Amino acid sequence: MKPDSKIQSVARAFTIVDILAEAQDGLALNEIASRMSLPKSTVHGLISTLKDFSYVEQSVFTGKYKLGVRFFEVGNIVAQGWEVRTVAAPYISQLLEELGETVHLVVLDKMEVLYIDKRESRHSLRIVSQIGTRLPAHCTGVGKVLMAHLTPEQRAELISKKGLPRLTRNTLTDPEALKEELAKVKRQGYAIDNEEIMDSLRCVAAPIRDQSGNVISAISLSGPVGRLNGKSLEKAIKRVKETAEEISARLGYRSNRSLRLLVSGSVFPL
Amino acid sequence: MKPDSKIQSVARAFTIVDILAEAQDGLALNEIASRMSLPKSTVHGLISTLKDFSYVEQSVFTGKYKLGVRFFEVGNIVAQGWEVRTVAAPYISQLLEELGETVHLVVLDKMEVLYIDKRESRHSLRIVSQIGTRLPAHCTGVGKVLMAHLTPEQRAELISKKGLPRLTRNTLTDPEALKEELAKVKRQGYAIDNEEIMDSLRCVAAPIRDQSGNVISAISLSGPVGRLNGKSLEKAIKRVKETAEEISARLGYRSNRSLRLLVSGSVFPL
DNA sequence: AGATGCAATTCGATAATGCCGAACGCCGTT
DNA sequence: AACGGCGTTCGGCATTATCGAATTGCATCT
Structure with missing residues (x-):
């Protein structure tokens, strides 16, 4: 209670x-x-x-x-309140069609990753996830992306509140190692979850920004390590980053790069 | 209150x-x-x-x-409770990809049509709808399908409680005319909403049955009358009916027809 | 800076309201 | 026909929600 x-x-x-x-x-x-x-x-x-x-x-x-x-x-009314959900919907569908792997849209809520939308892979071997559930931030691709853009104080609060529980062999449980990883994530503009929450599961995640440039959400593509490697992993990284940037642009975030994307013409009608 | x-x-x-x-x-x-x-x-x-x-x-x-x-x-927990929603998900996605028009999944709740899932058309001209909202039964394709399979008593209760308000020129507001329409819907296994709830909007709907053969849900395909006519309307009717039957089969409903569908091999893995 | 106003909070006395044990009615079972 | 398990109803008691007034906190205006 x-x-x-x-x-x-x-x-x-x-x-x-x-x-x-x-x-x-x-x-x-x-x-x-x-x-x-x-x-x-x-x-x-x-x-x-x-x-x-x-x-x-x-x-x-x-x-x-x-x-x-x-x-x-009432739950659907709340869902409609997330502008990013409406805006991202066609983009994440597109990502599924192109790459065939499960796509997620998440936000950070109470120091946890909250899944607010998904498109599910049709492969027989796929992760099963449920919208509306929560996962720890430190061991998911989307979680690392969102943590990477917190202030140091918020990040410290998250770690002290939730800890860094080990879920697999690869989970980052050392605060220093995590800090370095997050710096890398912020630098390169995407995160990879390499079997850090679940064996055989790999995810690629990228940040979504609102018009003030704040990272408010993230998307990810998840699949078994057997399918998400080599060339297909590279393509996934490229497309997940691009898609996140397109969604950010639609939300009003104007970077040099997203401006170019907008003029070159978008896939979906306004 | x-x-x-x-x-x-x-x-x-x-x-x-x-x-x-x-x-x-x-x-x-x-x-x-x-x-x-x-x-x-x-x-x-x-x-x-x-x-x-x-x-x-x-x-x-x-x-x-x-x-x-x-x-x-909590809303998502409730959503997961509808088995039909999980089962139907890949089928309605397929329907959108094939026909390009908005697809809905609905149930009857408290004498109204409750929208529990959708796939949205990418056409610029498309209906905007929201999951979790309710519409009157008598003037929607899905509503007519569900009403057609109620007992006469339930149907009478619905009409007396909700009435048959006119929303467009074509709305069936006469109980006798509606009764005949529902008999036709039941006979042919699908319903058409011909601008009965909204001008320029046409829908094709078909019933989904559970394993005891009860009609528990319905799907529909909705589009502007300009696109949903002639050959494309015929195809829509055919595919909506087929899809509803496939979903029913997956829910355990065994008709002669659906048995044939199952053996001939399904699009999606179990 | 200080004053003003507005809106969210807190507080405490009052009695209205929710609480609970016991009794009821309704099955399905023994 | 008696039993047991269940959801439901009832009514007296006292706990608990209620409400007006006082307070805090935040902006804006002077």
């Missing part, structure tokens, strides 16, 4: 949501009540209020409760 | 969410309080609880409140 918030009943209602979010199939009232160590009747009052607003649904057959459609509706 | 729900404070919290969902840019505390006719301090308590759980964010600069990322996260 979150820090003891002002309004008890509202906090409890959202704790119910947290519990339902973990359960794939619905949960029985008893189950929820016992997990919260509260009487059934208390939970019932809260959950029926959630039901009234369609934040929770109850199965007609089993009586079990699960998350309701209103979360989907 | 919804029917006076059990727990006042929880209901009020969600009313705040409803208000924020309508406002594109954030809202000031004062504004929210006055819209709810409640004292600022009451709203403040509620909203800071929402903030603690990331259901609401507050701008550091303006102090205004807007919906938070947690809605996006």
Whole structure:
């Protein structure tokens, strides 16, 4: 549960949501009540209020409760609030069509990488990911890109809050090594995740800037090391960087390079 | 506000969410309080609880409140709960690539058509739609498909609850005419929305069945009447029907026809 | 700089409201 | 026919949300 918030009943209602979010199939009232160590009747009052607003649904057959459609509706309103998501959509589709590997769009939220959109590869061997999930920053390509553009203070805060847990043989767990890596990432304008979060998985990531030049988001292309190497890796780096620059240009970021891209004519109509 | 729900404070919290969902840019505390006719301090308590759980964010600069990322996260969990969405994803992408027009995936929820996924056309002239929004059933292709497979009682309930409001010249507003249209839709296995919700917009829609044969969802292809006519309309009807059948087959629906489709080999790997 | 105004917060007394245990009703099972 | 497990309802009690007033914090104006 979150820090003891002002309004008890509202906090409890959202704790119910947290519990339902973990359960794939619905949960029985008893189950929820016992997990919260509260009487059934208390939970019932809260959950029926959630039901009234369609934040929770109850199965007609089993009586079990699960998350309701209103979360989907409101969640999409939030998604529409990210301008970068709308703008990037056709570009990341294009990237998938060209290179055939899974593409992700992410932002940094609460010191973690939040996946806000994706286009999935059609290869049988592909990573499975889910929009709306979070991953640690230090061991993902997109995470390193975003960290590279933080202030030193923010970066220190991130590391002290989240640590640098090892997930694979290659994970950078030493702050100094990570610092050097981030400097390199910033210099070359892209990051590579070389099996740092998951064995056999390689990613190429590049930063997206808004009109004030701040790095607000990142895209990545992910595939198995067997496919993402040599010439294909080089092409991936080139195209991911270019695509990120095109998206930044569309968001109003005007570098010399992106100006040239704009005049030379874009793939997609305004 | 919804029917006076059990727990006042929880209901009020969600009313705040409803208000924020309508406002594109954030809202000031004062504004929210006055819209709810409640004292600022009451709203403040509620909203800071929402903030603690990331259901609401507050701008550091303006102090205004807007919906938070947690809605996006939970909304995506709900989205993953629709098996049809996962299964249909590659098929509707394929449909867009082949025909170049916007594709939608919908379900019927509370007597309305709820858009749960889409692939957007790259034509400059295209309909703009948003996932997570609702449209009336009687004047959309997908809506007519879904209505056609309701029981007469459910259909009567839908009409009595929602009415048959006229949106264009072509909207079917007469219950008898609609009944005949739905019989035709059920017979031929697809529906056409011929400028019934919006001028110049034509849609082709077909039903998706689960393994028990119930129609649980529908897909549609939408484009301007200028592009969706003659031969291209015929092709659209053929491909939309086929795609809907392929998706149904993947969901476990075994008709004679879909069995043939499965053995002949599918485009996408299992 | 200082003053002014506006808006977000905090505080504390009041009583309204949410809380909880017990009782009910509804299946499916023994 | 009795049982057990479940969601649901009820009503008295006291905890808890509520609300007006006071306070802080931030910009802008003088």
